[in-house]
Amino acid sequence: MFLSTCIFAFAENYATLFVARSLQGLGSAFADTSGIAMIADKYTEEAERSRALGIALAFISFGSLVAPPFGGVLYEFAGKRVPFIVLACVCLADGILFLTVIKPFSNRTRENMPVGTPIYRLMIDPYIAVVAGALTVCNIPLAFLEPTIANWMESTMNASKWEMGLTWLPAFFPHVLGVYITVKLAAEYPNLQWFYGAVGMVIIGASSCTVPACKNFGQLIAPLCGICFGIALVDTALLPTLAFLVDVRHVSVYGSVYAIADISYSVAYAMGPIVAGQIVHTLGFVQLNLGMGLVNVLYAPALLLLRNVCQMKPSHSERNVLLEEGPQGLYDTIKMEERKARKKGYSSTGNCMVSDENGIDTFTGHSKSYSEEESSGPEYS
Incomplete structure (x- = not known):
């Protein structure tokens, strides 16, 4: 991440930007997958695991939602390179702290660790497949709206530059609220994790359908906050469920299953700029939002397949x-x-x-x- 950010700061052509983007995706995959897997391995109790993963998700969303106004303000007043230099310094400091605080395993410890289940076997597990599908579907509205909503705001409500830059900033607070509520509910009623995810998908669907009806910036904040609140419910409820499924159905090594989760996010965000732009061009922005909302609402009943997960016993192995x-x-x-x-x-x-x-x-x-x-x-x- 440090290297890719430095390349972004001094990139002058498309080829350099492509290299930087590729390195950023690779670094993000390593960081997200290993970080979430270590949290799942460190906190084995469901309540503690949900709380820790909720905090991690809150900070991941903080980066995604605060990045546009942060980068826009620094770009406007300090130049193109300053935002990337600041982020590079943050990545370097975080890497140093990581090596200092998290002690690597010794060779002896590694030799005695169990071998994790191959990722292809996890992918064909029906329960993990349902969770992965939910993670992809719930992030589609955010991934599809980020590259398209600015042009729609400019053409329909004559939004100013600062309004387009601050579009997603207010949504960070309901996202944190959604994480907090889900963690509290999961501690009281852990057998309803699937239900929290289903409710979140219904909220995402309803909010997506409401976006095209907004006439000004103030009205637009409400459905965007609803989308991020629903995503918080789904992510915070289902990510601990992935770890639990690995515990009871496979071997308790979490890197592969959270790699699947990271792939689910990546699929949504990779399709965003390409698919969303094409849909807006051919069908329109209204149809894009109605389609995303319908997909989320229709997928919510699939989470009923997870209702008996809490009754599973650990596998024989x-x-x-x-x-x-x-x-x-x-x-x-x-x-x-x-x-x-x-x-x-x-x-x-x-x-x-x-x-x-x-x-x-x-x-x-x-x-x-x-x-x-x-x-x-x-x-x-």
Whole structure:
């Protein structure tokens, strides 16, 4: 990211801009995927994980929504290169802090880490596919409106330059509010994560359909805030669900599944400038927004497939590694000790099934342990 930003600052032709853009996309993929995966690996409890991912998403949205006015103001008063130089310094400082605070794994630790599920197997998992589709669909309005809304504002409401530059800034605050509300609701009712995502998609759809009816800048703020509020609900509810699905259906290594999430975002934003511009040119801005709204509303019922996710039990392979078998290496030992500290005790049977201090099975709520035959049975309790 530091290198690509420096190239942007001194780019003078299309070829240089293309190289800088490619490097920026590569760096963003590394940063987003690894950062979210580390958060999911660090916070194993669902409430803590939702809160941590919500904070991360809030800062990601801060960059996306505050960047246009930030860059516009610095470009206007300080020149073209200053915004990129400032961002390059921020990237460099963040990289130094990252190396200082986050200690890399030693070779011994890496040797004892489990092998993650291949990304192609995660992609064909129906539950992960539904979540990935929701992440793509919910970000389509934002990705399609960013390159088209400025021209529409100029042609329909004679918006000034500062109004077009500040279009998305007010939407940052309802986005943070959506993250906060979803985290709170997920802590109280964790079995309704799919419902929060579905509500968010309905809000996005309704807000998208409202955009063409706006006649001035003040009216336009409301539907854009609704779009960002709905995106916050979907992202904050479904990103922790991806980690939970990997925990219960695959191996608890999160890099691949959050790479899928990053691909979902990238698909929406890659199609934005090309597809949105073509739709506006051939059909019109109104039809673009109605189509985006309809797609979000129609996709919302698909999240009903996730309603039983919270009842899933860990897969047999995961239980073998972390619960039934003894620790085989440093990584397994660490995971075993962490589970002991969190759960405060194990059942007295030889299978070492996780239970609370009253000896109650934490997955089903019954005082029993799973035998070898039971652990290889259905995935639902």
